[in-house]
Amino acid sequence: DQAQKIIFETVYNNKDYENFILEFSGGNAIFTFFGHISVGFISAFQYILKNMSSFLFKNHASLQREMEYHADAISTFVTNPEEQTSSLLRLELSDAALAHSINFYIESKEKYLPQNLYKNQTSSMQILSERNNHPYVNGLPKIDIEDLNRYNKSRIEIEDQWASHPDIAKRIEKIKTNKTQNSGFNHRLATEIIKGYDHICEAMTRKYLTLLQIKNVGEIIDNESFVQLYRENSSYENLSLKFNGYYERHNPVLENLEVVLSNPVQIDRDDLFSDTKVSLVYEKAGIEGDLQTLNYLYSHPKDIKTFRFEGTLYKAKDAQSLIPKFENELQKVKNDLLENDKIIFAHFYRISAETDKENLFSTYEKFRMVDKEYDEFQESLNEFIGYLQFMAVTLPFEEIRKHRVKLLQAEKPFKQKIKHLLEDSTYGTLLAEEDRNLLQHYVDAHYIYFNNDRYLQNEVDSLSLLIERYQTLLNEHYLNSKQELVNLQASLDKAY
Incomplete structure (x- = not known):
């Protein structure tokens, strides 16, 4: 393992040394010329070492796997x-x-x-x-x-x-x-x-x-x-145990609930959460994962040469031909899950007392809104976090100032999104007073983060706290809304 680490650093992580050589030349033509020769020699050596190390370590890994079989044989002999x-x-x-x-x-x-x-x-x-x-x-x-x-x-x-x-x-x-x-x-x-x-x-x-x-x-x-x-x-204790784990990795987002109720389909309650229906959830996750793999294989054919699908060996460049098939399968599984979710909602609406029907309806609608807003707010957060990466590395002051300008520009739409969350969203109605004050304080603040060749640590720490808490709020309220829906259905199930 240590040998692999040393060779990896030499082959794949040696750019600092190359950059130092070129920067050291300082624009001098002679130094620059010999610097390029040196970097060229290093690159050639890296190419040779890369191919040799790949061959050696793959064979070493193969030997380790074979020795694992021998260890199993000894254990089996004793037991x-x-x-x-x-x-x-x-x-x-x-x-x-x-x-x-x-x-x-x-x-x-x-x-x-x-x-x-x-x-x-x-x-x-x-x-x-x-x-x-x-x-x-x-x-x-x-x-x-x-x-x-x-x-x-x-x-x-x-x-x-x-x-x-x-x-x-x-x-x-x-x-x-x-x-x-x-x-x-x-x-x-x-x-x-x-x-x-x-x-x-x-x-x-x-x-x-x-x-x-x-x-x-x-x-x-x-x-x-x-x-x-x-x-x-x-968090997932109740989601896992209730309804055969159907909701553990599945989010029942439904639109147009009135239309759903206008076309009721009755199915036995146990069939709604059978192993077959739960399997659809994992089929969906499997197809989504396979689509990611196929897209990667097609765009990086040199990284992995071949793969198998249904017993047939394919070349990486042929991955694209399978993508439409998987996309069609994914859409079918999504449709099957959606239809099952509609039948589930109609079932619980049918067995509910009159006083519970409105509550069930509003809980589904609330979760639909939270799901929609979560995607919106999470996308905004992910985009903004990208502008903070420069704070985690050591950079020249001028580089820090350039990154700070981009950060302050990106902060404006991010603050607008938080303001929207506070004033005009379902999430905003769920916030505790302490969290609302934290978000509002950030929206009103005018941080600059870096001044006089140093970071303003209080402002950086305040931003870090805001990002951490904001992400937690998005996750917590999403899960709580989903938990509320599942618990309501469980109570209706028990009463029935």
Whole structure:
């Protein structure tokens, strides 16, 4: 890895040295001439090294993948194919559970610290298993190979020649053919086998926090407190558990609700949120991802030479021919989801009491407006953030002044957009007084950010705080509006 890093820096990240040579010439014709010769020599060396390193590291990665198969063979010999396979299938879920646990403490902004991070990981794994309907067998979640593909509907296959680990499906195929000396099953967990397991985990937790450079200033909480706080702060907790997870990655945006109600279609309630309907959500995400991949392949044919689709090998330049097919499929899936959303709305409207019908109608309409405004405000924010990048790097004063001029020009329409949010939007009606004051203060301020060859740190910090809070508000109110809609439907479902 260290060798790869050194060669990467030499081959791909050596522009500073080249620029220094050319700048050092200072316009002198002789120095400039020899400077270009030097840069030309470096470029030739980089070209040779680039091709050699690509060959060597690809072969090294291939060797690493082969050694992984050998490691699986040894593990299978000591245990058995079934247990080795089940451990491998659980790996991704376990990794996600640890990441969720760590993120909980990071997002608490040092308010909490873990007593035992690995107990938290186990609890997170149980919560994630509940969300995804994974049964528990012998104290551990049972994951099938189909579960790994449930959310990944991509059909474009690109061989990753740089990967150090083989694909899990390929590893499982090999494991099934491996020899074993142990045909019996031992379902005892490490907590039962290792003496002082909890103390070891607590010591490892403290070590891990030190490695992450997390300050020891928060309240240390036990696992029970972690689970309670995690569930309370988990944004998608209810979205995942209700309606078979249909709304976790899908936003039910409907227009012309009166027209929807004028053409009612009745379908069994369970069919509206069946696995087939949930699968449409992930098919849509898969097709969108594949379209991005195909567009990249077509525009960068030298980066990746070939790919597979439905068992056929294609050249990168042929990616464009598949794009219309995927676009048509995407439109069909979008239409299917839209029709299902219409039927869902009509269903809940039909089963609602008269007093709830107006509430359901207005909640759908409110979410439609929030969805529309979110795209508008987010686009404005993304565009404005691009003008702030110069503050994150060291630049000559004259360059900073040029960038500041562009920033101040871009700030005018950005402030207008915030003013629109405050005065004439659904988002504006949802703001707390503190957030409204923060946004209004920025709109009224006349910051210049840089003066007398130095940044005005108070103004830069105020802008950073505004950007962070503005993004949080957009996300929070969008999610809260969606949560409100899902909760309302859940209450109507329960009452019915």
